Amino acid sequence: MTLSPALEKYILHWGEMGTRWGTNRTVAQIHALLYLSPQPLTADDIVEALSIARSNVSTSIRELQAFGLVRMTHVMGDRRDYFEAVSDVWEMFNTIMEQRWQREIAPTVTMLKSCVAELDDEHDVNGETKQRVHNMLEFLSDAADWYAEVRTIPEQRVKMLMRLGARVAELTRS
Amino acid sequence: MTLSPALEKYILHWGEMGTRWGTNRTVAQIHALLYLSPQPLTADDIVEALSIARSNVSTSIRELQAFGLVRMTHVMGDRRDYFEAVSDVWEMFNTIMEQRWQREIAPTVTMLKSCVAELDDEHDVNGETKQRVHNMLEFLSDAADWYAEVRTIPEQRVKMLMRLGARVAELTRS
DNA sequence: CAATTCTTTCAGTAACGACTGAAAGGACAG
DNA sequence: CTGTCCTTTCAGTCGTTACTGAAAGAATTG
Numbered sequence: 001m002t003l004s005p006a007l008e009k010y011i012l013h014w015g016e017m018g019t020r021w022g023t024n025r026t027v028a029q030i031h032a033l034l035y036l037s038p039q040p041l042t043a044d045d046i047v048e049a050l051s052i053a054r055s056n057v058s059t060s061i062r063e064l065q066a067f068g069l070v071r072m073t074h075v076m077g078d079r080r081d082y083f084e085a086v087s088d089v090w091e092m093f094n095t096i097m098e099q100r101w102q103r104e105i106a107p108t109v110t111m112l113k114s115c116v117a118e119l120d121d122e123h124d125v126n127g128e129t130k131q132r133v134h135n136m137l138e139f140l141s142d143a144a145d146w147y148a149e150v151r152t153i154p155e156q157r158v159k160m161l162m163r164l165g166a167r168v169a170e171l172t173r174s
Numbered sequence: 175m176t177l178s179p180a181l182e183k184y185i186l187h188w189g190e191m192g193t194r195w196g197t198n199r200t201v202a203q204i205h206a207l208l209y210l211s212p213q214p215l216t217a218d219d220i221v222e223a224l225s226i227a228r229s230n231v232s233t234s235i236r237e238l239q240a241f242g243l244v245r246m247t248h249v250m251g252d253r254r255d256y257f258e259a260v261s262d263v264w265e266m267f268n269t270i271m272e273q274r275w276q277r278e279i280a281p282t283v284t285m286l287k288s289c290v291a292e293l294d295d296e297h298d299v300n301g302e303t304k305q306r307v308h309n310m311l312e313f314l315s316d317a318a319d320w321y322a323e324v325r326t327i328p329e330q331r332v333k334m335l336m337r338l339g340a341r342v343a344e345l346t347r348s
Numbered sequence: 349c350a351a352t353t354c355t356t357t358c359a360g361t362a363a364c365g366a367c368t369g370a371a372a373g374g375a376c377a378g
Numbered sequence: 379c380t381g382t383c384c385t386t387t388c389a390g391t392c393g394t395t396a397c398t399g400a401a402a403g404a405a406t407t408g
Contacts, residue, residue, distance in 0.1 A: 013282065169327045
């Protein structure tokens with residue numbers, strides 16, 4: 001379990017980015033390692049490759065499984081758990097988007113709705129302020145509705161629509 | 175400078191979310207406060223409203239200005255700096271998206287390109303592994319191209335395209 | 349039902365980033 | 379030029395989260 005320079009670079013970078021994407025460095029590194037590995041790995045493989053504690057692998061793997069980014073598999077005649085990452089990139093980003101949506105946008109929309117309701121009774125609050133809370137709620141719930149729609153469209157069709165969007169951008173310019 | 179319960183809730187929540195969006199709690203709280211305020215505020219107004227140190231306001235405001243989310247203004251006959259947030263929600267999210275793109279996606283695409291190049295010379299690396307790095311690069315650079323296109327389309331037209339996307343989702347289902 | 353192998357839990361520690369308060373730096377008024 | 383007002387810088391502290399290592403737990407084998 002020794003990593004080539006390019007693969008090590010990939011894993012380290014992914015770890016850095018992970019901190020910006022809601023997880024910690026280790027979780028993201030493990031995810032990168034599993035994504036790069038053609039075969040499923042054991043926890044001890046990961047310990048060795050990344051030089052981290054066994055317990056750290058255990059908790060990080062659990063987080064990745066909860067995210068839906070890593071699956072557990074088994075090998076006949078071997079008691080150990082093996083892990084592999086979802087290897088389809090499109091599926092992977094769908095999963096990440098979904099998670100982030102649930103953790104960030106959905107609770108915010110809930111909060112905004114209750115704020116709007118409460119503000120109705122707060123007569124000393126400036127009208128412009130109320131309007132801005134309203135605007136934020138409208139923006140996010142429109143976006144939420146749109147995202148919910150898009151999620152139901154099959155991958156191939158989304159790709160098609162994206163190409164269409166790019167086409168329109170060109171027409172707009174000319 | 176006293177906040178109503180609903181506004182306080184808004185600001186606290188925004189602060190929480192800020193930590194998930196690449197900034198820290200204070201920066202996000204200040205941004206929320208300025209967004210909610212119908213008039214520009216001074217640094218001391220912010221100190222009082224959020225109970226934080228003056229120096230903390232100074233550095234946080236700088237970060238918000240660098241993000242392009244807050245502008246400085248002045249009042250005739252008053253030496254102090256006043257600050258106001260971009261109040262248009264659409265513009266605000268465009269700005270946030272652009273920043274996050276530059277900080278997260280762009281460097282990753284750069285990293286992936288160099289990885290792909292280096293992997294060409296690393297003959298002991300598994301073919302499937304190389305393929306996966308390639309897939310990731312392709313996905314992200316396609317997404318980057320698409321995003322660059324969309325950014326050039328005027329707001330109204332993007333909204334139209336979003337509605338069109340939702341429409342297609344409905345057609346797909348029936 | 350002991351011994352072995354693997355996994356998980358958890359308390360303590362280490363590392364990191366945010367925040368404060370004091371001091372320095374600038375700009376203006378008298 | 380001096381004092382006042384406002385802003386910025388920075389060293390130190392505080393708080394939070396990640397990580398480790400030891401111990402407990404669970405599953406399997408002979």
